[in-house]
Amino acid sequence: xxxxxxxxxxxxxxxxxxxxxxxxxxxxxxxxxxxxxxxxxxxxxxxxxxxxxxxxxxxxxxxxxxxxxxxxxxxxxxxxxxxxxxxxxxxxxxxxxxxxxxxxxxxxxxxxxxxxxxxxxxxxxxxxxxxxxxxxxxxxxxxxxxxxxxxxxxxxxxxxxxxxxxxxxxxxxxxxxxxxxxxxxxxxxxxxxxxxxxxxxxxxxxxxxxxxxxxxxxxxxxxxxxxxxxxxxxxxxxxxxxxxxxx
Amino acid sequence: xxxxxxxxxxxxxxxxxxxxxxxxxxxxxxxxxxxxxxxxxxxxxxxxxxxxxxxxxxxxxxxxxxxxxxxxxxxxxxxxxxxxxxxxxxxxxxxxxxxxxxxxxxxxxxxxxxxxxxxxxxxxxxxxxxxxxxxxxxxxxxxxxxxxxxxxxxxxxxxxxxxxxxxxxxxxxxxxxxxxxxxxxxxxxxxxxxxxxxxxxxxxxxxxxxxxxxxxxxxxxxxxxxxxxxxxxxxxxxxxxxxxxxxxxxxxxxxxxxxxxxxxxxxxxxxxxxxx
Ligand SMILES: Nc1ncnc2c1ncn2[C@@H]1O[C@H](COP(=O)(O)OP(=O)(O)OP(=O)(O)O)[C@@H](O)[C@H]1O
Ligand SMILES: [Mg+2]
Numbered sequence: 001x002x003x004x005x006x007x008x009x010x011x012x013x014x015x016x017x018x019x020x021x022x023x024x025x026x027x028x029x030x031x032x033x034x035x036x037x038x039x040x041x042x043x044x045x046x047x048x049x050x051x052x053x054x055x056x057x058x059x060x061x062x063x064x065x066x067x068x069x070x071x072x073x074x075x076x077x078x079x080x081x082x083x084x085x086x087x088x089x090x091x092x093x094x095x096x097x098x099x100x101x102x103x104x105x106x107x108x109x110x111x112x113x114x115x116x117x118x119x120x121x122x123x124x125x126x127x128x129x130x131x132x133x134x135x136x137x138x139x140x141x142x143x144x145x146x147x148x149x150x151x152x153x154x155x156x157x158x159x160x161x162x163x164x165x166x167x168x169x170x171x172x173x174x175x176x177x178x179x180x181x182x183x184x185x186x187x188x189x190x191x192x193x194x195x196x197x198x199x200x201x202x203x204x205x206x207x208x209x210x211x212x213x214x215x216x217x218x219x220x221x222x223x224x225x226x227x228x229x230x231x232x233x234x235x236x237x238x239x240x241x242x243x244x245x246x247x
Numbered sequence: 248x249x250x251x252x253x254x255x256x257x258x259x260x261x262x263x264x265x266x267x268x269x270x271x272x273x274x275x276x277x278x279x280x281x282x283x284x285x286x287x288x289x290x291x292x293x294x295x296x297x298x299x300x301x302x303x304x305x306x307x308x309x310x311x312x313x314x315x316x317x318x319x320x321x322x323x324x325x326x327x328x329x330x331x332x333x334x335x336x337x338x339x340x341x342x343x344x345x346x347x348x349x350x351x352x353x354x355x356x357x358x359x360x361x362x363x364x365x366x367x368x369x370x371x372x373x374x375x376x377x378x379x380x381x382x383x384x385x386x387x388x389x390x391x392x393x394x395x396x397x398x399x400x401x402x403x404x405x406x407x408x409x410x411x412x413x414x415x416x417x418x419x420x421x422x423x424x425x426x427x428x429x430x431x432x433x434x435x436x437x438x439x440x441x442x443x444x445x446x447x448x449x450x451x452x453x454x455x456x457x458x459x460x461x462x463x464x465x466x467x468x469x470x471x472x473x474x475x476x477x478x479x480x481x482x483x484x485x486x487x488x489x490x491x492x493x494x495x496x497x498x499x500x501x502x503x504x505x506x507x508x509x510x511x512x513x514x515x516x517x518x519x520x521x522x523x
Contacts, residue, residue, distance in 0.1 A: 048433070071437075078435035088430045105436040149434065 453509025
């Protein structure tokens with residue numbers, strides 16, 4: 001459960017988000033949409049306590065983030081799975097090692113790690129790529145590995161910042177199926193996206209942000225009025241700015 | 248990067264090793280000197296009678312500053328030199344005539360109190376000369392203190408410099424892996440978990456630097472010893488610290504220093520990457 005209560009975060013003169021109040025319940029599937037620079041990544045960074053709010057209160061799974069010391073941040077992040085547009089796999093580790101890593105930092109026994117990693121990779125449909133390195137995989141496959149890593153420790157929340165941004169429509173849709181599956185097992189999902197078709201087709205809750213404020217919050221919503229700007233953003237991003245090799 | 252850290256720690260330890268050699272040897276010489284110089288040597292005229300010598304000894308031993316006063320014949324004195332010079336004693340065989348006088352050797356309980364005893368000895372008949380070394384000892388102690396303080400300051404300075412150099416070189420490695428570190432943090436790795444590999448790397452670099460530095464210093468010291476054991480430097484080398492002793496101490500000191508510099512350097516360099 002994530003609760004924002006009158007949260008403001010600015011970067012000097014740049015407004016990140018302003019006076020945002022929102023509640024995301026356990027098991028929700030939320031799309032976070034809005035034009036570029038609206039404050040979506042800021043919203044997510046606040047949840048991870050990568051940055052701190054100037055004003056207001058943020059609670060994640062009952063913990064007030066303001067009261068969380070730096071030493072306790074790793075614990076917070078372990079209860080949250082995270083997936084990025086550019087996958088962020090460790091380049092010198094194999095698929096298996098990348099996923100196992102997330103368990104090893106919890107000091108889980110190597111027996112359990114050896115048992116669970118192939119299971120999760122199997123669920124993600126990439127068990128055949130286990131011993132491959134990230135650069136040997138397609139973008140879709142890399143994103144599956146990233147999702148496997150994000151969910152292996154059964155997080156209560158999965159956050160995805162434009163997870164389909166680097167994928168072709170078919171692959172993107174496959175990834176959405178995967179996320180839907182994970183959501184149905186009870187994991188809360190917060191996904192930032194510019195992909196109108198995906199939002200419309202999934203029919204989940206949509207929170208729209210613009211200029212740092214929540215302008216719309218619909219259950220079973222559609223992408224909405226940001227179409228043009230989103231199209232422009234997609235165009236700007238479509239040129240492979242993030243190449244899977246430069247991880 | 249690894250090489251740069253390795254190089255700077257090794258270089259630092261080498262310089263440190265040179266200072267260490269100087270300090271321990273100066274110390275050794277000073278200690279030896281103090282031991283040798285807590286005596287007063289009263290040189291006797293050739294024709295002084297045994298009776299008057301015994302009288303002198305009795306008077307001297309009656310003084311509270313004197314631990315012991317004993318007669319040393321010139322033959323015994325020469326033999327002492329032969330023993331002290333060891334395998335170089337053959338040099339003394341070339342002497343056509345014993346150049347040393349008979350003497351009374353006075354052991355003092357405190358070198359600082361030499362003056363009174365010397366005054367007393369001066370009143371005796373049949374003496375040629377009185378040798379004692381108070382001012383020499385004072386000067387020696389003063390000089391060794393200065394050398395020790397100077398060396399300590401330089402050593403601290405070197406350690407600080409090398410920590411800075413190491414942390415800067417490690418910082419470059421960390422920068423190159425900044426992305427990897429940020430990924431680990433997103434997944435929820437603790438700072439110690441992330442630091443671990445860098446710390447181990449720092450320790451290993453420190454360990455090998457120390458090893459190489461000890462070896463180089465040992466080789467150098469062996470050379471110095473060989474050089475000084477040539478006849479010209481004979482007197483000098485007999486009071487130098489033996490190689491084995493030096494190396495044993497260097498291993499302990501260098502390992503401790505090298506490893507802590509490597510470890511501290513890497514921890515410092517990561518601070519700014521780990522504070523969120
Ligand atoms: N570290 C920063 N320093 C200064 N300004 C920042 C920083 N991060 C974000 N901003 C500003 O805050 C505002 C919100 O940024 P944010 O990254 O949250 O947007 P976004 O909705 O994620 O955009 P996009 O869709 O392009 O990723 C923007 O105006 C941005 O320029
Ligand atoms: Mg963003």
